[in-house]
Amino acid sequence: MSVEKLEEYRERIRTELDRVVDFWLKHSHDTQHGGFFTCIGREGKVYDELKYVWLQGRQVWMYCRLYRTMERFHRPEILQAAKAGGAFLRKFARVPSGDGGSSWKCAFCLTRDGKAVKVQRTIFSECFYILALNELSRVTGDTDMQAEAEQMMEQLVVWVRVDPSGLGRPPMPGDPPADAMAVPMMLLCLAQQLSEGRGREAERKYEELGAWCVQRILQHLQRGGTAVLESVSLDGAELPGCQGRLQNPGHALEAGWFLLQHAAARGDQQLQRTAVDKFMELPFQQGWDQQHGGLFYFLDVDGFCPTQLEWSMKLWWPHCEALVAFLMAYSRLKEPQLLDRFTQVYQYSFSHFSDAESGEWFGYLTQEGKVALDFKGGPFKGFFHVPRCLYMCERILDDLLEKKDR
Numbered sequence: 001m002s003v004e005k006l007e008e009y010r011e012r013i014r015t016e017l018d019r020v021v022d023f024w025l026k027h028s029h030d031t032q033h034g035g036f037f038t039c040i041g042r043e044g045k046v047y048d049e050l051k052y053v054w055l056q057g058r059q060v061w062m063y064c065r066l067y068r069t070m071e072r073f074h075r076p077e078i079l080q081a082a083k084a085g086g087a088f089l090r091k092f093a094r095v096p097s098g099d100g101g102s103s104w105k106c107a108f109c110l111t112r113d114g115k116a117v118k119v120q121r122t123i124f125s126e127c128f129y130i131l132a133l134n135e136l137s138r139v140t141g142d143t144d145m146q147a148e149a150e151q152m153m154e155q156l157v158v159w160v161r162v163d164p165s166g167l168g169r170p171p172m173p174g175d176p177p178a179d180a181m182a183v184p185m186m187l188l189c190l191a192q193q194l195s196e197g198r199g200r201e202a203e204r205k206y207e208e209l210g211a212w213c214v215q216r217i218l219q220h221l222q223r224g225g226t227a228v229l230e231s232v233s234l235d236g237a238e239l240p241g242c243q244g245r246l247q248n249p250g251h252a253l254e255a256g257w258f259l260l261q262h263a264a265a266r267g268d269q270q271l272q273r274t275a276v277d278k279f280m281e282l283p284f285q286q287g288w289d290q291q292h293g294g295l296f297y298f299l300d301v302d303g304f305c306p307t308q309l310e311w312s313m314k315l316w317w318p319h320c321e322a323l324v325a326f327l328m329a330y331s332r333l334k335e336p337q338l339l340d341r342f343t344q345v346y347q348y349s350f351s352h353f354s355d356a357e358s359g360e361w362f363g364y365l366t367q368e369g370k371v372a373l374d375f376k377g378g379p380f381k382g383f384f385h386v387p388r389c390l391y392m393c394e395r396i397l398d399d400l401l402e403k404k405d406r
Helices: 003-027 052-068 074-093 124-140 143-161 182-195 201-217 241-245 250-266 268-285 317-334 335-351 385-405
Strands: 047-049 094-096 103-108 114-116 179-182 229-233 371-373
Touching: 003 074, 003 094, 003 335, 003 385, 052 074, 052 124, 052 385, 074 143, 074 371, 094 268, 103 182, 124 143, 124 179, 124 182, 124 250, 143 182, 179 182, 179 241, 182 250, 250 268, 268 317, 268 335, 317 371
Parallel strands: none
Antiparallel strands: 094 103, 179 229
């Protein structure tokens, strides 16, 4: 592909990132109570004041990462918003875990002024709390914040690897323990976040955890390496029924670039090949809608209709993960077909999700590619997947074009 085409992609992605950042700077900040509104309509009007902790943490992380690593976003209003979001999280997000001990969890949802509404019996609110505090500590130099993030990380590892009782989810006799791919994926992401740029001591601290996460993710490659399944048993066997047959192409692609980053940092050529061939190319081939374009949200590995009502919809975040995955893979391997995959997803995403009139991206399309839900933010869509994708793609393209210049 020509340099001109790569430059065209970079310019469009850079412009889109600026528009997305401006949308959230303009519409999402709660200057009265702190934190961020995330239920935002097409043109920016807040339609619900509930605050979702996943999205609060993600927005703090995203603001800090942009502020810290991209010169044009090194702006005081972005830093101030990140600090306000971090303060809101630290003041309100934590609630007692309910295990009778001294540990705590993070709420899933808060009122506008910070009262807990709902707690999930999973680790994901805590994951994004850690991401937020760790990245915010990097731009503020707050060592207490960094220590709090690491302490919460230690609690997560206990819940996942030793004793899950603190999550408040009692085992049921008819529900065998399962390994959802999202759990080792998120722990691998956190291990990379907490050790990034912290020196050899931090790398050693999370090395064993990272290796464990990789091994658990690879267990999801099933049926002789022909399918990535969303859930497997704890010992890596396929589960019975719909749960065992479920595929999520977007999750597999996200796992692919997590694995690729891990492999590249360690010079692991075999893992790099597995990441690209099995966690990118395979789920893309299986998940791309040949009739209408776009990635299906869910699939059944045996071809049954998935029981998830939204299975055939086209959601924003799997396409974001595909863009990152294939561009990152191309930057590592320089195989033209990987750039072709990126181009295919790029053309679909920018022609279907991007809102040229009001800014940001729609999140939920029908199978045919029409807008089904026209809000820009909700309980699960916030300032994260779209800007993270655009940010990462812009940086990868910067690197590719710089090397071509040399």
